[in-house]
Amino acid sequence: MMMMMATGQEEKIETPPTFDYSAETAGETMSRRLFMGGMIGVFGAVMAAVAAGPLLSYLWPPKSTAIKIDKLVLGKVAEFPAGTSKNFKFGSIPALFIHSPDGSMHAFNATCSHLGCTVQYQQAKNNIYCACHGGTYDPATGNVVAGPPPEGLHKLLASVEAGEIVIRPEKAGAKA
Amino acid sequence: MAFETFKKMNLLKFGYDWLNQRVPLEAAIKFATKKEVPVHKHSIWYYMGGICMLFVVLQLVTGLLLMVHYVPSYEGAYQSVMAINNKIPFGWLIRSMHSWGANLFIAILVIHMFSTYFMKAYRSPRELTWFSGLGLIGLAMVFGFTGYLLPMDEMAFFATKVGVDVAGEAPFIGELVANFVRGGEEVGQATMNRFFLIHVCALPAALMGALGLHLLLIQIHGISEPEYFKKLSIKKYEKFFPDFIMNDMFVWGGVTLLFLAIVCLNPWPLGPTIDPSAPAPIGIKPEWYFLSQFQVLKLMPSQFLFFEGAHVAMAIIGAAASTMVLIPFLDTGKNPTISKLATIWGVVFLIALGVLTYMGLQV
Ligand code: HEM
Ligand code: FES
Numbered sequence: 014m015m016m017m018m019a020t021g022q023e024e025k026i027e028t029p030p031t032f033d034y035s036a037e038t039a040g041e042t043m044s045r046r047l048f049m050g051g052m053i054g055v056f057g058a059v060m061a062a063v064a065a066g067p068l069l070s071y072l073w074p075p076k077s078t079a080i081k082i083d084k085l086v087l088g089k090v091a092e093f094p095a096g097t098s099k100n101f102k103f104g105s106i107p108a109l110f111i112h113s114p115d116g117s118m119h120a121f122n123a124t125c126s127h128l129g130c131t132v133q134y135q136q137a138k139n140n141i142y143c144a145c146h147g148g149t150y151d152p153a154t155g156n157v158v159a160g161p162p163p164e165g166l167h168k169l170l171a172s173v174e175a176g177e178i179v180i181r182p183e184k185a186g187a188k189a
Numbered sequence: 190m191a192f193e194t195f196k197k198m199n200l201l202k203f204g205y206d207w208l209n210q211r212v213p214l215e216a217a218i219k220f221a222t223k224k225e226v227p228v229h230k231h232s233i234w235y236y237m238g239g240i241c242m243l244f245v246v247l248q249l250v251t252g253l254l255l256m257v258h259y260v261p262s263y264e265g266a267y268q269s270v271m272a273i274n275n276k277i278p279f280g281w282l283i284r285s286m287h288s289w290g291a292n293l294f295i296a297i298l299v300i301h302m303f304s305t306y307f308m309k310a311y312r313s314p315r316e317l318t319w320f321s322g323l324g325l326i327g328l329a330m331v332f333g334f335t336g337y338l339l340p341m342d343e344m345a346f347f348a349t350k351v352g353v354d355v356a357g358e359a360p361f362i363g364e365l366v367a368n369f370v371r372g373g374e375e376v377g378q379a380t381m382n383r384f385f386l387i388h389v390c391a392l393p394a395a396l397m398g399a400l401g402l403h404l405l406l407i408q409i410h411g412i413s414e415p416e417y418f419k420k421l422s423i424k425k426y427e428k429f430f431p432d433f434i435m436n437d438m439f440v441w442g443g444v445t446l447l448f449l450a451i452v453c454l455n456p457w458p459l460g461p462t463i464d465p466s467a468p469a470p471i472g473i474k475p476e477w478y479f480l481s482q483f484q485v486l487k488l489m490p491s492q493f494l495f496f497e498g499a500h501v502a503m504a505i506i507g508a509a510a511s512t513m514v515l516i517p518f519l520d521t522g523k524n525p526t527i528s529k530l531a532t533i534w535g536v537v538f539l540i541a542l543g544v545l546t547y548m549g550l551q552v
Contacts, residue, residue: 072369074368074369074371079374100468101466102465102466105374107468127491127499128354128355128499129351130469130473131467143469144468144472146486146487147487160491161489161491162491163498
């Protein structure tokens, strides 16, 4: 066949004799054609389902290894005078440390409860601000002051030990 | 073919005949000369689709050129874009053309979409043309979103982070989808790989398919005529080939010149590099074509009736978008009241988009 086409010779294709399906299947509830069509459909669906599993698991991101820590030394107290702040990573959690103008120290999981942006401390306004949609939190409690966030920030513990600022999860071992 | 006969023909005719014996060239030309474009006071909008096509070509060519020097890595992308901007001869031009082109492309798409909307070109038999068009503008927006990350400057990083997090807020499957898109729980190398391959491989392929369908359908149906034009006793037409195509070329030339002027006078900037533990920068904003959606999220209070504000915002955005999908079924042209309502809704939609985008631009 291929060779004949290559030499340019025409070949008359014989059409198979056609059956009158309606006559042949008269009285039956399902025609042969419908059955074959259905089978092909089912077969196709099964093949697609079989292929989908491996494909999805190939594309699926590998389990990320969240780094959990119990303690982090942020630095010497002298590096963070009252009124300053620092964004840092507590394990894999974005975190925020604030040394308030009144001298108290606070630390939070810096993930905004609205849509998960990382928040920052605004010294001039003494608040915690989320630049994404303008969410504002209280810098001492982490409670929502304004904007769209539905709940406050999760707290971390900030303490001074031997002249160094130490950050811990609020309850030892608890998820921050 | 004998050499003697070949000598007798001129080369052009030979080429034409050779092709014509193998593909229906004559039929295609006949089709193009028979095709007519109505001439009326709204005819200018018929050129918008052609301008979209110009931008498709510009984006493909400049994108291909950028890929010669761009490095799709979390660590190296920023450096490579810096080099394209500063070191590689005419790199700044190619990059500016691609970035400006992406934005102007979407702007023209919006104009094309609303001009066909107001001309009611979505009505039968052109529903599929309209849907393929919606698919195309959707693809263009995904192009924009995935492309925005690639330079890996500060805004790119945070806009992507926020954009994907928004998807993560969708009820039930949101978090799964977000992780899938990011390739993990945070924006990183896996995200870059996914965005890069979507941007340079999957989307162009999908665009070609959708655009092919769009253009095929337009050939099948011919250009639509506004209602008032259909009722005129004397209608003016021009031939698609060569008249309309000729005008098209003038439009393409003019737009290209204007485009180059914009690009050269305002080369596209590159922001500072990223610090993943830094907070979202003040003034963070998505690209302008996502601003209206962004603004709805921003305006929504934390609680709305019994629902979380962010969910209500997403529902509003989804409902508004779906009116554009449903419009060919709602306004079929048989009911003049509905037709008028569709026009009013289009105006409201456009004004809302404009006002929200303007609000979004104000920090
Ligand atoms: C890659 C993007 C696109 C390209 C290259 C493109 C191209 C074209 C071209 C060349 C035409 C014929 C001339 C004209 O009426 O302007 C056309 C017509 C049309 N387009 Fe698009 N288009 C795109 C996206 C869209 C979008 C986003 C929509 C709307 C959702 C849309 C809806 C239509 C409709 C309904 C027509 C028929 C107009 C008529 O018959 O009067 N297209 N398009
Ligand atoms: S993510 Fe913080 S206000 Fe929206």
